[in-house]
Amino acid sequence: MYTQTRSLCLPRGCLDDVTKFLSNFSVSTKIEDKRVLGNKLKSLKIKTKLRKEQQSAVKDLARFDVGVLHAPTAFGKTITAIGLIHKRKVSTLILVHSRQLLDQWKERLNTFLEGASIGIIGGGKRKPSNEIDIATYQSLIDRKSNTINDVIYNYGQVIIDECHHISAPNYELVLNEVHAKYMLGVTATPYRQDGHQPIIFMHSGPIRHKGISQSQSKFEQRVLKRSIFSQPPQELMIVTPRPHISEVYKWLTESPSRNDEIADDIAHTVRQGRNPIVLTERRGHAEILAERLKEKDISYVILRGGMRVKERQAANVRLNEVQVVVATGKYIGEGFDLPRLDTLFLALPISWKGSLAQYAGRIHRESEGKESVIIYDYVDYSLPMLERMFAKRLKGYDALGYTVIEPELPNQMSQAPLGLDS
Incomplete structure (x- = not known):
């Protein structure tokens, strides 16, 4: 005004x-x-x-x-x-x-x-x-x-x-x-x-x-909750009322065991013939996860902000050839269309329902043979703020029509009744 x-x-x-x-x-x-x-x-x-x-x-x-x-x-x-x-x-x-x-x-x-x-x-x-x-x-x-x-x-x-x-x-x-x-x-x-x-x-x-998405009635929608219990640095534990999210992201990004677990999960879905996209909030984390995939002989493409025109064009050419798309959430959250994607990995925690809806939307597009969509959600229980962020995501999942599944044994995905082969 x-x-x-x-x-x-x-x-x-x-x-x-x-x-x-x-x-x-x-x-x-x-x-x-x-x-x-x-x-x-x-x-x-x-x-x-x-x-x-x-x-x-x-x-x-x-x-x-x-x-x-x-x-x-x-x-x-x-x-x-x-x-x-x-x-x-x-x-x-x-x-x-x-x-x-x-x-x-x-x-x-x-x-x-x-x-x-x-x-x-x-x-x-x-x-x-x-x-x-x-x-x-x-x-x-x-x-x-x-x-x-x-x-x-x-x-x-x-x-x-x-x-x-x-x-x-x-x-x-x-x-x-x-x-x-x-x-x-x-x-x-x-x-x-x-x-x-x-x-x-x-x-x-x-x-x-x-409008209402057709996919919300056509796809089986599941969230696989992956519980992680790793000890954060002492400096994150003593900050009141809570540490800054950038410091928390830094800790999670640099956690070898956490990154190995995510990479193992990605490899598991690739072996089952699924088409995953991995979203993180940090460029450096995208590079780290991509390196883990390279070690497992899994083909990938990275999409992130700051790419030159030729880099972006080359990446777009490879999108339908690679097994995994690794991207930053801000780059991929809007205007990205790759219908074959059916599995989303939230490699770093978020809380806002708007971002969750945008990210989930990447796997909601119709594609021949797609019957189910799955989100892997990594819940870090060592910090109360991360538990609260997950509680907010739960409300978002409910609004999107997802069912949350948790393996009986934490970190033992192979023993969990996921029904991924159904």
């Missing part, structure tokens, strides 16, 4: 609440609409048939000028948004926060839409088509003048992918300049760990459709 001369400027998502508030005090309102309609894309055609639940979502979203699509991974949020682009047939700008999502949207649009040029702004490219363009929001900001690129005024519709990121100050700077008639936010997690989710709805409007 900010003020100008004799004006009070509010994000567009506040309109319904403001008019209702004024009406409650018998204050009449007059709306002068200065939004941009954009250019018509009359030749636009879609090259796929949306599933019934996606068609229902498009119908609900099209009834409103602004709103949020809230749906889990495997629902097909990108395809649904493409369906809305096709229905409205107006020039559209798709905003993303990463190069990875930029590339994914480009691939999907080229695959499923025809009749419009696809432009790119970001990742070192600045070639807008003014028909359907994809942009990283950072690329629209002139860092010297702190102004927004005028290209943003050319569209009748703006789609914000992973819209839970828009509370970032620079993202809001971009959205404050949007004049498009239509705005859609897309997310699997319409909440934030910092509690700033109201900003999502202030800009994008309320949730207009909440």
Whole structure:
């Protein structure tokens, strides 16, 4: 919210609440609409048939000028948004926060839409088509003048992918300049760990459709709880009220026995023909675990932040060839699509339900022959804070429809009735 001369400027998502508030005090309102309609894309055609639940979502979203699509991974949020682009047939700008999502949207649009040029702004490219363009929001900001690129005024519709990121100050700077008639936010997690989710709805409007993943009814979903009882360093035991998570991560990352146990579990699933992804919160930990896999002659690829373009491209080429994907959670949490994955290893503990839902979503995509998905959760009982983090994850697993299984004998997976071969 900010003020100008004799004006009070509010994000567009506040309109319904403001008019209702004024009406409650018998204050009449007059709306002068200065939004941009954009250019018509009359030749636009879609090259796929949306599933019934996606068609229902498009119908609900099209009834409103602004709103949020809230749906889990495997629902097909990108395809649904493409369906809305096709229905409205107006020039559209798709905003993303990463190069990875930029590339994914480009691939999907080229695959499923025809009749419009696809432009790119970001990742070192600045070639807008003014028909359907994809942009990283950072690329629209002139860092010297702190102004927004005028290209943003050319569209009748703006789609914000992973819209839970828009509370970032620079993202809001971009959205404050949007004049498009239509705005859609897309997310699997319409909440934030910092509690700033109201900003999502202030800009994008309320949730207009909440989707349910098909995978949640098609796959058997299990969590294998792996209990670990290793003694932490004394300095972690005496810190009050609790040690910093970075220090705890350092201890867990450098634990040879813990890393060996994770690597043994990964090897076990590979032998059973499963397709695992290993997620950690530290780049160095990804390297350590990858080295353990190398010692076991297991092929892998590492995905992490800070990769150069050629490194990322080479890694992407190998994704369907390797036995294991090792990645950092922040890199892989959004915009990653490898349907064959069916087993997730949480190599370091997390607590926030949003991250858990995003990470679990990596193994929820449909793939031929996939009947079950499994999460390996390593619970370190030597620190109370780690037990509390697991308690929070339990609530998240319950919300996602998972059943938690614990071997009768800790650290004896081969004796546990896992049913992995079923």
